[in-house]
Amino acid sequence: MARVTKEERRDGIISVALKLFSEKGFYITTIPDIAQKVGMSVGNFYNYFTSKDILAKELVLYISDYIGSQIREINERDISTEEKVYEIVSMYFTMAQEKPEMIEYFLRVYLSNREVFGEGCEGMICVSAFVTEMMIFFDDGVASGDLHDQDFFSAFGLFMGYLGGMVFLFGEKILPEPLESYKESISLNIYNALKKR
Amino acid sequence: MLSKNDKKLKLLWLQGLTCNGNTHSFLNLASLSILLSKFEILHFPAMQAMHTFEVISELKLSCDVLIFEGTYDPLMKRNDVFVKDILQHYAKEAKYIIAAGSCASFGGMFKASAPERNSGILFNEKNKSGPLIEYKEKIINLSGCPIHPEWMGFTLSMIVNNQKILLDELHRPLELYSSLAHHGCSRNEYFEWKVDAKGFGLKEGCLFYEQGCRAPMTHSSCNKILWNEVSSKTRIGTPCFGCTEPDFPRSALFVTKTNMSIPQDVPLGIPKRSYLTMAGIAKTFHIKRLEGKLIDYKTTS
Amino acid sequence: MITKQLLEQIEGEASVYFDIKDEKVAFATVSFPHFRGMESILEGKNALDSLVITPRVCGICGHAHLMASVRALEDAYKNGGYEVKLTQKSQKIREFTLLMEMIQNHFKWLYMVIMPELSKLTNINLEKRPLKGAFAASVAAKAIALFGGQWPHSSYMVPGGVTADPTHIELLQAQNYLQELILFFEKESLGFSLEEFLSFESCKEFSGFNSDIVSLEAALMDAQMHQKGFAHDRFFVMGAHGFSKVAKVKSTRTFSVESRYITTQAAYAPQAQSFAKNALYKDLYYETGPLARLMAKGIPFVKNMHRRYKDSAYSRVMARVYEIASMLSYSQDLLKDIEITQDSVIPLVDMKKISAEGVGVVEAPRGPLVHRVKIEEGIIKKYEIITPTQFNIGSSSLEKPTPVQMAMQGLSKEDALFIFRTFDVCSVCTTH
Numbered sequence: 031m032a033r034v035t036k037e038e039r040r041d042g043i044i045s046v047a048l049k050l051f052s053e054k055g056f057y058i059t060t061i062p063d064i065a066q067k068v069g070m071s072v073g074n075f076y077n078y079f080t081s082k083d084i085l086a087k088e089l090v091l092y093i094s095d096y097i098g099s100q101i102r103e104i105n106e107r108d109i110s111t112e113e114k115v116y117e118i119v120s121m122y123f124t125m126a127q128e129k130p131e132m133i134e135y136f137l138r139v140y141l142s143n144r145e146v147f148g149e150g151c152e153g154m155i156c157v158s159a160f161v162t163e164m165m166i167f168f169d170d171g172v173a174s175g176d177l178h179d180q181d182f183f184s185a186f187g188l189f190m191g192y193l194g195g196m197v198f199l200f201g202e203k204i205l206p207e208p209l210e211s212y213k214e215s216i217s218l219n220i221y222n223a224l225k226k227r
Numbered sequence: 228m229l230s231k232n233d234k235k236l237k238l239l240w241l242q243g244l245t246c247n248g249n250t251h252s253f254l255n256l257a258s259l260s261i262l263l264s265k266f267e268i269l270h271f272p273a274m275q276a277m278h279t280f281e282v283i284s285e286l287k288l289s290c291d292v293l294i295f296e297g298t299y300d301p302l303m304k305r306n307d308v309f310v311k312d313i314l315q316h317y318a319k320e321a322k323y324i325i326a327a328g329s330c331a332s333f334g335g336m337f338k339a340s341a342p343e344r345n346s347g348i349l350f351n352e353k354n355k356s357g358p359l360i361e362y363k364e365k366i367i368n369l370s371g372c373p374i375h376p377e378w379m380g381f382t383l384s385m386i387v388n389n390q391k392i393l394l395d396e397l398h399r400p401l402e403l404y405s406s407l408a409h410h411g412c413s414r415n416e417y418f419e420w421k422v423d424a425k426g427f428g429l430k431e432g433c434l435f436y437e438q439g440c441r442a443p444m445t446h447s448s449c450n451k452i453l454w455n456e457v458s459s460k461t462r463i464g465t466p467c468f469g470c471t472e473p474d475f476p477r478s479a480l481f482v483t484k485t486n487m488s489i490p491q492d493v494p495l496g497i498p499k500r501s502y503l504t505m506a507g508i509a510k511t512f513h514i515k516r517l518e519g520k521l522i523d524y525k526t527t528s
Numbered sequence: 529m530i531t532k533q534l535l536e537q538i539e540g541e542a543s544v545y546f547d548i549k550d551e552k553v554a555f556a557t558v559s560f561p562h563f564r565g566m567e568s569i570l571e572g573k574n575a576l577d578s579l580v581i582t583p584r585v586c587g588i589c590g591h592a593h594l595m596a597s598v599r600a601l602e603d604a605y606k607n608g609g610y611e612v613k614l615t616q617k618s619q620k621i622r623e624f625t626l627l628m629e630m631i632q633n634h635f636k637w638l639y640m641v642i643m644p645e646l647s648k649l650t651n652i653n654l655e656k657r658p659l660k661g662a663f664a665a666s667v668a669a670k671a672i673a674l675f676g677g678q679w680p681h682s683s684y685m686v687p688g689g690v691t692a693d694p695t696h697i698e699l700l701q702a703q704n705y706l707q708e709l710i711l712f713f714e715k716e717s718l719g720f721s722l723e724e725f726l727s728f729e730s731c732k733e734f735s736g737f738n739s740d741i742v743s744l745e746a747a748l749m750d751a752q753m754h755q756k757g758f759a760h761d762r763f764f765v766m767g768a769h770g771f772s773k774v775a776k777v778k779s780t781r782t783f784s785v786e787s788r789y790i791t792t793q794a795a796y797a798p799q800a801q802s803f804a805k806n807a808l809y810k811d812l813y814y815e816t817g818p819l820a821r822l823m824a825k826g827i828p829f830v831k832n833m834h835r836r837y838k839d840s841a842y843s844r845v846m847a848r849v850y851e852i853a854s855m856l857s858y859s860q861d862l863l864k865d866i867e868i869t870q871d872s873v874i875p876l877v878d879m880k881k882i883s884a885e886g887v888g889v890v891e892a893p894r895g896p897l898v899h900r901v902k903i904e905e906g907i908i909k910k911y912e913i914i915t916p917t918q919f920n921i922g923s924s925s926l927e928k929p930t931p932v933q934m935a936m937q938g939l940s941k942e943d944a945l946f947i948f949r950t951f952d953v954c955s956v957c958t959t960h
Contacts, residue, residue, distance in 0.1 A: 244564055246584050246585060247540065248586075251587040254662040255662075255669050272536070280536050304561065305541055305561075306534050339569045340564040372584070427686050427689070427691045427875075428618075428692070428693055429872070454678030455672070455678060457673040458674060458677050461677070463692040465676075465682060465683055465691045476577075476580060476581065478573060478577060479574050480577050525869060
């Protein structure tokens with residue numbers, strides 16, 4: 031049997047932590063809860079993450095890196111801007127369904143508990159991997175003449191706010207149809223709003 | 228090293244289609260008379276030298292150092308002689324050929340006078356297809372609009388001392404053009420922390436994000452070897468226009484081209500992702516010291 | 529018989545075609561063979577690009593073009609319905625750098641062109657080191673660089689002001705360079721103090737002194753230049769500055785002028801193609817430059833000289849010498865009162881909002897420089913440049929000679945060539 035690497039261990043902790051925060055809530059879940067679920071001592075846990083605050087921030091970085099690398103892969107594909115919009119929406123919705131704890135953590139913990147992330151996650155530092163990829167997407171879109179040139183935040187807010195809102199509604203079980211059935215209309219709305227006039 | 232007994236190198240300064248800016252910039256050189264005394268000056272546009280231009284255009288003389296200022300226009304004549312013939316004649320026996328300024332180096336400002344036929348002497352913008360391509364081994368490009376007098380002073384001094392000048396792929400001396408105009412700008416801290424200048428006329432702020440400063444993308448030593456031994460454009464709040472590069476002059480100057488607030492061009496050699504990551508992080512912080520005025524004349528008593 | 533004379537050291541190339549009869553110039557025409565099409569290059573460009581492009585019309589007076597451009601753009605703003613305000617500080621910085629460029633020009637012309645050329649016509653010993661002029665010019669260039677970043681070719685004037693935001697450090701350094709320049713002028717050129725020179729009422733007061741300028745004056749006399757080189761005795765100043773008075777001068781009377789009456793026509797150059805134009809004011813030729821500016825202001829030294837020697841070559845040269853002194857002194861006062869706390873730029877709306885025409889006029893070293901621009905939504909539709917050399921060194925027919933043509937008539941070819949240069953020719957400007 032191959033030994034589990036430190037990295038795999040770390041990823042394991044992250045995975046469990048996200049699920050527990052999702053099930054029980056961020057404040058209620060404790061380090062011993064997580065350590066027990068992972069199957070390690072609390073002392074050993076602290077070798078990986080020195081405090082709950084540190085863990086909280088590392089989780090944001092982890093999610094941001096994950097989403098960032100997904101968007102990067104889409105950015106680097108030889109497809110049209112319109113298709114990229116669809117792919118990004120699709121990726122995001124797929125994540126919401128298959129790894130709901132990730133998006134949920136982002137929306138319900140990171141965005142909603144700024145006091146936890148005040149120091150060390152100021153502004154957009156901790157989500158820079160994902161924001162940078164969105165910048166690349168917009169830059170390429172305008173440079174190729176597909177998207178209308180405008181302020182970054184106007185475009186970013188439209189795209190991400192829309193997706194976040196849909197996922198929130200999904201999480202609250204308000205959407206009558208499955209999330210993926212909204213992919214087409216939402217992609218079209220986003221593309222129509224952002225495309226060159 | 229040349230001893231008193233060695234013959235001085237013969238220098239000829241020829242002009243194509245030019246505004247004379249490089250000649251006038253060169254006249255500002257601090258040690259000009261000492262430098263010129265090391266050469267036999269066959270002809271120089273601003274001063275009487277050994278020969279009149281009429282004699283030069285007879286194409287009977289030769290020179291060791293040929294300097295060409297201005298855009299090359301194959302249809303241009305001086306004293307009724309085609310400049311291209313004058314150039315070819317003197318280029319043949321010259322040991323060194325120096326393109327003085329961006330016009331002679333790449334086509335520059337006056338390539339636009341007749342874009343289909345004008346070019347630099349070796350390069351036509353970025354393409355190595357100029358009229359003197361067969362002499363490319365002996366051509367040095369001192370691009371700039373105009374050149375800094377020290378760049379010409381350096382090149383001529385190296386020639387007098389018989390020292391090899393290392394060149395980049397655009398034939399520009401590495402010792403002058405390997406750094407960026409950005410190096411040494413007094414606004415560097417604002418660049419580091421992404422504090423944009425709020426318009427023109429202020430000491431504070433970096434001119435890269437909005438005012439179209441090309442310094443991080445331009446090879447030169449303007450903020451290392453100061454202009455007129457005193458200053459530089461960016462230090463006094465004028466953006467660099469990238470005049471040493473083959474694409475000078477660009478369009479829509481004084482404004483940074485952005486796509487959704489993202490600069491289209493990022494510092495040379497820096498991958499866009501890396502740049503945006505760093506910029507994004509730096510922009511997050513609001514450093515009080517960097518956001519206010521350096522000197523508040525009005526309230527400081 | 530028409531003989532051609534190629535001219536050098538005139539910022540480019542020109543040829544004078546002499547019609548010599550009995551060893552005297554019966555008539556002469558001038559042709560300028562090179563053309564760069566700057567006005568076409570500007571068409572279709574963003575308006576602010578003109579601030580980078582027009583200085584490249586000329587390597588010795590680029591900042592004058594910059595100022596004419598920025599004034600034209602500001603005029604377009606006004607005609608487009610926007611008020612343009614400039615602080616005293618930015619106006620003074622603009623004027624100071626313009627003056628330094630002028631002084632730089634005059635020094636080079638004196639030492640690198642006039643003294644060597646005059647040496648050919650007289651036995652009087654003149655200064656034979658042209659680089660003296662280049663040195664003085666380099667000091668003036670330093671003073672410019674303190675505010676402009678560099679000389680030549682900077683674009684530190686923008687609509688609404690200047691990009692520089694100096695501290696007292698730059699002001700004091702500028703004062704020091706100016707002082708250095710004045711000391712150089714006094715010691716190397718004049719042989720007496722600036723103040724003394726400015727108090728002179730005529731060149732008679734030179735007697736007893738020994739210097740480059742005193743020798744120059746003696747040489748001009750020796751070569752009879754006070755009796756040669758007369759033009760129409762009509763002068764014209766159009767650029768409005770603290771140091772200039774906008775007017776035309778006929779005999780010694782001044783009259784008001786408006787830039788809209790300036791027109792151009794193709795040069796008459798039957799011997800060879802010329803890309804130059806002749807500039808006229810209300811269809812007449814006028815002389816422009818230092819002599820014109822000093823006559824318009826009624827400076828005693830110049831008025832007295834003019835009373836005796838009219839618009840001879842002597843007056844032309846000595847006026848330019850005097851103008852160096854006058855500008856050095858004026859610049860000292862200019863620097864004293866710059867209020868650092870004022871804004872460098874009073875911002876204006878984006879150029880994209882402007883669809884209007886504008887005119888910018890500046891006194892360049894050789895006379896008025898006019899930029900006329902037509903802008904549509906921030907893009908240049910049309911750009912016209914009229915340069916002072918077009919006023920002075922036009923080429924027309926015998927019936928209606930230009931200033932330089934009149935000045936060369938009836939003289940020997942050698943004298944005529946010198947007279948030509950007393951107008952300080954800039955061929956890159958005249959053809960652009």
